[in-house]
Structure formats: C-alpha cells, structure tokens
Amino acid sequence: MREAFTIGNTRVRPGGRAAIDIRVPDLYTHTGMTLPVQVVHGRRDGPRMFLSAALHGDEINGVEIIRRIMHEKALNRLRGTLIAVPVVNIYGFISKSRYLPDRRDLNRSFPGSEEGSTAARMANLFLTEIAAKCTHGIDLHTGAIHRENLPQVRAWLDDADTERMARAFSLPVILNTGIVDGSLRQAVEKMGLTVIVYEAGEALRFDEVAIRAGVNGVISVMRAIGMLPPVKRQRRRRKPLVAISSTWVRAPQSGILRASKPLGAQVRKGERLGVVSDPFGDNEKAVKASAEGIIIGRTTIPLVNEGEALFHIARFESPETVAGHVEEIQQELNPATDELPPAEPPIV
Numbered sequence: 001m002r003e004a005f006t007i008g009n010t011r012v013r014p015g016g017r018a019a020i021d022i023r024v025p026d027l028y029t030h031t032g033m034t035l036p037v038q039v040v041h042g043r044r045d046g047p048r049m050f051l052s053a054a055l056h057g058d059e060i061n062g063v064e065i066i067r068r069i070m071h072e073k074a075l076n077r078l079r080g081t082l083i084a085v086p087v088v089n090i091y092g093f094i095s096k097s098r099y100l101p102d103r104r105d106l107n108r109s110f111p112g113s114e115e116g117s118t119a120a121r122m123a124n125l126f127l128t129e130i131a132a133k134c135t136h137g138i139d140l141h142t143g144a145i146h147r148e149n150l151p152q153v154r155a156w157l158d159d160a161d162t163e164r165m166a167r168a169f170s171l172p173v174i175l176n177t178g179i180v181d182g183s184l185r186q187a188v189e190k191m192g193l194t195v196i197v198y199e200a201g202e203a204l205r206f207d208e209v210a211i212r213a214g215v216n217g218v219i220s221v222m223r224a225i226g227m228l229p230p231v232k233r234q235r236r237r238r239k240p241l242v243a244i245s246s247t248w249v250r251a252p253q254s255g256i257l258r259a260s261k262p263l264g265a266q267v268r269k270g271e272r273l274g275v276v277s278d279p280f281g282d283n284e285k286a287v288k289a290s291a292e293g294i295i296i297g298r299t300t301i302p303l304v305n306e307g308e309a310l311f312h313i314a315r316f317e318s319p320e321t322v323a324g325h326v327e328e329i330q331q332e333l334n335p336a337t338d339e340l341p342p343a344e345p346p347i348v
Contacts (some may be wrong), residue, residue, distance in 0.1 A: 107182070
C-alpha cells in the first residue's frame with residue numbers, strides 16, 4: 001500500500017480524492033482567498049503530475065479542460081498522483097484580467113519569493129505547494145485577448161522526456177520554443193520536472209474543438225507516461241510535425257482588417273492574408289505572408305494599428321502534411337460530426 005499524499009494540511013489516502021483550499025493573500029476588502037486544488041491519489045505508484053490553468057486569469061479554456069478530465073472514469077485506474085489546479089491566478093480570474101492586482105504577469109514572476117510582491121508570493125506558493133511534489137506537469141493556455149491560437153504544444157525538445165510528452169499529446173503542431181525567463185516552465189524544469197505547454201483558443205472564450213483536443217491530449221500523455229493503462233484498440237496516431245521556426249505578419253498601416261485566411265490554413269510566401277483599409281476603402285494595403293507555412297495564431301479584432309501582430313505563421317519542412325492533419329483533427333473534434341451523443345452537450 002502506498003503512503004498517503006500530503007498537500008497543505010490535508011492527507012489523501014491511496015485510492016482517494018480530495019478538494020483542498022490553499023490560503024493565499026486576502027483581498028483588501030478583508031475577504032479571504034484560497035487556491036482551489038483537487039488531488040487524485042492512485043492506489044499504485046506512478047508519476048505525479050500537475051495540471052494547471054488560468055495562470056493568466058483570462059485564459060479559461062484550460063479551466064474547462066481540467067473540469068472534464070476530473071470527471072473521466074479512467075481516473076479510477078490511476079497510477080501515481082494527479083494534482084489539478086484549474087485557476088492558478090485566482091485574482092485575475094475574478095476580474096477577467098490576464099494580470100494580478102499588482103499589474104504583474106504571473107508567468108513572468110517565477111520562481112518568486114515568500115516576501116516579494118503579490119506575484120512573487122503566488123509564484124513561490126505554486127512551486128512549493130504544487131510543483132515540488134510532482135515529476136511532470138502540463139500547463140494549459142490560450143491566446144491573449146482578441147487573439148486566437150490553433151491547438152498546439154510548446155516544449156523544449158532538446159530533452160528526450162519532454163519530447164516524448166509533446167508527441168504523446170498527438171496534435172499536428174509542436175513548437176520547439178525557447179524557455180522564457182520568469183516563466184513557470186523555466187522554474188519547474190530547473191526543479192527537474194518534465195513539462196509541456198498546451199496553447200489553444202482565445203482569452204475569455206470557450207472553444208469546443210480546443211477543449212476536446214486538450215482533454216484528449218492530456219489523457220494521451222497520462223497513458224504514455226504510465227499514469228493510465230493503454231487503450232486496447234489504439235487509434236491511428238498522427239505523427240506531429242515540429243515547426244522549424246515561426247514569425248508574425250504585422251499590419252502595414254492602421255485601419256480595418258478584412259482577413260481572408262483562417263487558423264490552420266496553409267499559405268505561401270507573398271500570398272494575400274487580408275486587406276487593411278480606412279473606413280471608406282479608399283486607402284487599402286494587402287497583408288501578405290512573409291513565409292510559407294501554417295497559420296497557428298491570428299487576431300480576432302478587425303481594428304488594427306500599424307505594426308500590430310495579425311497572423312502567426314509557423315514554418316515546416318512539409319506544410320502540406322501539417323495542413324492535412326489540422327483539417328483531420330478539426331473534423332474529428334467538431335461536435336457536428338459526433339457519431340454518438342456526447343456525455344454532455346458541447347459548448348457552442
């Protein structure tokens with residue numbers, strides 16, 4: 001029999017589950033605040049993984065992904081321990097803001113400290129109470145406000161274990177990204193954890209396809225690292241392709257954007273992605289792709305300023321293959337193509 005798992009002042013017995021509230025700084029109204037955490041402690045040994053979302057308080061797709069995962073029947077056969085933190089930046093979540101009350105970005109404040117700013121204290125708390133008890137992690141994100149991302153995994157692929165997790169997520173697109181100073185990913189990798197980041201959708205919006213892709217990806221990773229048993233009938237797995245590099249196409253002038261290319265579209269260098277014009281259409285400038293590749297991010301608001309980032313293009317050795325995989329997964333995860341009624345109504 002395994003030992004009990006302790007977090008905060010709560011002990012979770014093997015085969016048990018617990019909801020835990022970890023105290024964080026109060027609001028200035030004297031209202032008490034807590035960080036909501038759920039722990040599932042398997043009966044048998046295995047990896048210990050955290051799932052985190054809303055590190056940026058307005059990125060809510062990950063909150064729904066974690067809710068669905070915590071209702072998966074497969075967790076009854078869990079090996080190891082799963083620690084789910086659906087809302088890390090509880091302050092930003094309440095105010096529908098990316099940032100903390102001290103106007104800092106929590107994902108640029110790690111490793112933090114016990115006696116620093118609010119952001120530093122929250123970062124330190126997450127590392128000491130959550131990450132320090134884990135061997136693996138998946139951090140769930142979306143695009144920023146008025147910007148949507150194609151479902152994609154971001155990871156440092158120079159590490160073999162990290163690459164294994166990234167590929168197991170089974171998405172068409174993997175970005176081999178550098179590690180940003182002050183990020184959660186940098187802090188936990190220095191602690192020896194294996195971690196990947198999932199990006200999909202837009203801030204303050206639910207995206208059913210992005211949510212389904214996230215749930216499937218997390219479960220797939222848990223099977224790959226031995227936390228869940230493998231499925232008896234393995235589905236055909238797409239071979240993810242790693243982006244060579246990526247670049248943003250920016251607005252050639254201020255005005256109103258009429259975009260003509262969606263997320264996931266394959267584009268060629270010089271191809272028109274849209275037009276920016278004044279309200280009368282007398283002064284128009286085409287927005288052209290600066291490279292061949294796949295659109296993995298784009299603005300969702302037509303009102304743009306000169307130099308503003310409009311389209312994020314990832315370069316691949318075989319963009320045609322990636323475009324085909326993207327179309328497949330969008331069809332597969334689209335609620336309209338469900339062959340059987342879902343367990344619960346999809347979000348529309």
